[in-house]
Amino acid sequence: MHNFDFAKPSTIADAAKALAAEGAQALSGGQTLIPTMKQRLAAPAVLVSLTGIREMQGVCLGEGGLHVGAATPHAVVAREARAHYPALADLAGGIGDPSVRSRGTIGGSIANNDPAACYPAAVLASGATVVTDRRRIAADDYFQGLFTTALEAGEIVTTVIFPIPQKAAYVKFNQPASRFALTGVFVAKFASGVRVAVTGAGNDGVFRWAEAERALSADFSASALSGLSVDPAGMMSDLHGSAAYRANLVKVLTGRAVTAAG
Template sequence: MYNFDFVKPSTVEEAVAALADDEAQPLSGGQTLIPTMKQRLNAPETLVSLLGIEALKGVTVGGDRVTIGAATTHATVAREVAEAYPALAALAGNIGDPAVRNRGTIGGSLANNDPAACYPAAALASGATVVTNRREIPADEYFEGMFATALEEGEIITRVTFPIPEAAAYVKFEQPASRFALAGVFVAKFAGGVRVAITGASEEGVFRWSEAEEALSGNFSAGAVSALSLDADGMMADLHGSAEYRAHLAKVLTGRAVTAAG
């Protein structure tokens, strides 16, 4: 590690002011940022912690929506949305290990947008809205590729609002050491149709599988996707699995998620 300044504001306005410095970087749970700093892959001169901002924490359930503060930990999400949105709670409760779940935050995960992270699949499949200090961004417009989002300089996620579906499930095939997804599928059934989001498989990060959505909107059963296939072009390939393997795995997990949701 190296020397850096540390700032812990108590309001969003103070955080935005601190981040006006080009060498400052926001810190939420730190489960990604701190390891990259230790490896000297990231070297901000100032860390602006968001964990002292109480307005960014907590879960609110109202009507057909769940709203989660950006600085809310995975463990809190798993505990407090279990009744209202079981699939989202189960996803949060299976991220990393207990240390990660009690430190990592939903806002940090969505801001980082790791291509194998779980929350992006939940947000995209749910049709969530990412709320920042400046605006509201629909999930369909928020994710822009691997580690890329619609967030602009000085923009901070304050909360995320999830519509609650009629039925939903998240199934992932884990890389055993990291518990990131080699592929993960979140399926959400709404009155107006089905949304399917896949993480961990594509070089472009999380994406919606439109063919599966169309098939499942007409017949919400695992059999509806049995004849479909995902193109391996653009899928990730590494020592854990080929592009073809990930494409096939995503299809299989889609069927399993539908069965679990049903």
């Protein structure tokens, strides 16, 4: 690991100023960044910790739904979101292991946008709003490809606002060593229709399965998916699973999520 300076501001404004320095990098839970630095694949000159900013922590009901501070650890989301959004709490409680859940944060997860991370599926399926220190970004505009988001340099995710659906569930098939999603599907039913988001499978990262959304909006049951299929051409293929295998998992797990939500 290379030498670096460390800053831990207590306000969003101070964090933004610190991130304006040359070579500065935001640090949230550090579950991805720190191992990357240890391997010397990243060498920020300054690490700006966001975990000391109280206004970026906690879970509460507010305008537009459930507000989750970006510096809130997974374990806290799992505990505090349960009364309002059980599917989101279940997702958070199934990320990694206890050590990861105690340190990793929702803001760090969606800022990194790992193609196999769980939170992007919840954000996209919920039609959530990503709030930063500069603007609000709709989930459909936020995720833009593998490890790519709409965030600009130095922009800080401060809160994620989740509209609360009538029914929802998240089901994933774990990669057993990492507990990342080999494939994961989040289904959310709103009065306006159903949203289905898939992680761990697509070549371009998290995506919505539009055909399933139309079918489930008309009939919210696993049987509504019987005539559908997922094109393997858009799926990832690696030593853990072929594109065809992942394509089949998308359909199977969507059906299981619908059943669990119902």
